Amino acid sequence: MIVGSDGVNSVVARKSGIRTRWGSDISLCLETEVELDDALIAECVEAGTLEFYFRGPGMFPKRGRLSVGLGGPISQMRGSRKMFMSFVKAISLQKKINLTDRITRINSNLIPLGGVNRKIHDERVILTGDAAGFVDPFLAEGLYYAIKSGEIAAYIAALAVENNNFSREFLAGYVTKCDDAFGSDLKAARRFAKFAYGNIDRSLKILRSDKQMFLKYLETVRGDMTYADFNKWCVLRSPVTFLKLISG
Template sequence: MNYDVIVVGAGPGGSTAARQCALNGLRTLLLEKEKLPRYKPCGGGVTSKTVSLLDFKIEEKLIERECYGVRFHYRSREIEVKMPFRIAILTSRDEFDMYLAEKAMDAGAELRDSERVRSLDLRKDGVNIKTDNSRYKASAVIGADGINSIISRYVRGRFKPTELALGLEAEIPVNAENIEDPDMISAYFGYAPRGYGWVFPKREHLSVGIGGVLSGFRNPGNVFTNFLRRLNLNTDVKYHAHLLPFGGYDRTAYSDRILLVGDAAGFVDPLIGEGISYAINSGRIAADVMVNAHERGDLSKTGLKEYGTMCHDAFGRYLKDALRVSQLAYKHPEIFVKMLVSNRSLVNKTLEVSAGRITYREYRRWVLVRVPYYCIRSIFL
C-alpha cells in the first residue's frame, strides 16, 4: 500500500503529527522502532503549556502527580516556592506515549511498532522506506525519530557535540506514603556541568536524574551515583543515559518530501531540557504543512519551506531567547544559581516561564534590570 505520509517515531511529536495528518484525510503510517509501550528515559513532567496544545483531554489514570511548586537546592541553600496554578502533570512516558499513539490510531493512522527504519530512498515520485521487516512507499516523510534520527541524515548533518546535553535517569521505587510533598519537584544545582539534578515524585516511585552539557562530563556514571548518595537514595539501581540537543541554534528541519519534528529537529529548551511541548507543537505544524503541500501537489523543499517559518513564529524565537538566557546563566553559573536560591521573586518568574505564562525574552529583560540588586543580596544572605 502507498501512503500519503509516513511518520517515523511514535513519541509525542510523531504521534501528534500522525493524528493530525489522519484527521485531515491523509493515508498515514506511524512507524516505531520499539515494541509499544516502551520505556523512555525522561522525568515525565508535562507542563500546563504542553497540555493546552492537545486537542483531547488526558485521562486521569495517566496523571500520577500534579506539580504546583519547586524546591531549589544549591550547596547549603534551599528555597521553596508553590504557585497558585498547576505547573505540570507528572506521568510515566511509556503510558503517556502509548496514549498519544492510540489517539493517532483513533484518528485513522496505522501503527506498526518493532519496525526500525534502516534507510530512505528519495525519488521524484515519492519516498521508499526500508525497515527491519518490510518496505514502504509514501509521498512524504515526517521524521520524529529522536536525537539519533535516521531521517535527519537526509536533511542536514549531525548535531555538533557542543550542542548536546547528556541526561542520566533512574526510577527508584518508594512507598507512596513515604513521598514527602507529592505536589513538589526538586532541582539540585552543582552536580552536573551546566545543568542540574532533579527528583520528580510519581505514584509509586521517584524519577531521579541529572542532566548537563555532554562535553562537561568526565565520568557520568560516577556523577550520577554520587548524586543518589547525596540524596540518601539507593545507588544499586539501573540507570538510563540519553542525549538531548540544545534548541535555539539555526538548523534546517525540512527538505524535499521530508519534515523533522521534536528532538530530531533540535527543538528542546536549552535551559531546562524540556522537549515534549516543542515536539507536540512541531508535530501539529508539520501536519498542517504536509496537508497543505498535498493539496497543492508540491512536496519539494520549496513547497515545504513554510514549515521553517511557522516553527520560527510559533516557538523558534522563544528557543533562541532561551539559548541566550542559558548561555548567560551558565557562563557564570555560581552567580546565577546563588541569585536563584536567594530570591523568591526570581524563582516565581522562572516558574512562570516553565508554565508558559511569560516568554524567555520577558524573563531575560526582567532579570537583567535586577541583577545588581540580586547579586548584592545573594552575597549577604
C-alpha cells in the same frame, strides 16, 4: 513525503542526508526510576516538589517511583555515571533511605538543545520535535515543541499535497512557521541558559534576594511567560546588575 518524528536518533534525518550526526551542542542525560513506597517517596521529596541541584542530578516523585536524573552538555559529562552514583549515595545518607541498592538500571539519552539554526527540512522531508532539535535548552523540556512542530508539520504537509508541491522551497514554510511559533523563544531560552548556568552562584543569589524576580522566573519555567519577555523584564528591572553579570 515524509514527516520525521522519530526522536533524537532520527533515521529519517540520517537517511535523507539532512543531518548525519549531531554537533557538540547536545546534552546527555542519565536517568533512573527507583521503586519506592509512596511513604518513603514523601520522606525523600516533599509532595508537589522537584529537587534540582544545578551541580548535580535532580529528583522528582511519581506514583510508586522516584525519578532521578543527571544532565548536562555532552562535553562536560565524562565520568557522569560515577558522578551520578556518588550523588545517589550522598542523597541516600542525607535522606536516610538507601536508594543506591534499589537502582537496577541507568538509562542514558541524548537531548538536542534548541535555539540554534539547524537544517530541518529538504525536498519531501520535514523533521519535528527531538528529530529537529526542538528542546528548551534551559529545562530540557521538549514535549510542547514536539507537539507544536507536529501540528505545524501536519498543516504544511496537507498544503503540500493540496498544491502538489513538495519542493524544498515550498516546505520552507514549515521552518518559517516553527520560527514564528517558538523559534525566538528557544533562542531567548538559550541566552538565558548560557547566562544562568555560566553564573550559577550569582544567578541563584539574585533569585534568592529578589522575590519579584523569583516569581517571574517561576512564571517562565511554568510556561506562563516567555523567556524573551523574562529576559526583557530582567534588563528593565535592574539594568546595572544585568550588565555586571553579563560582563562577569
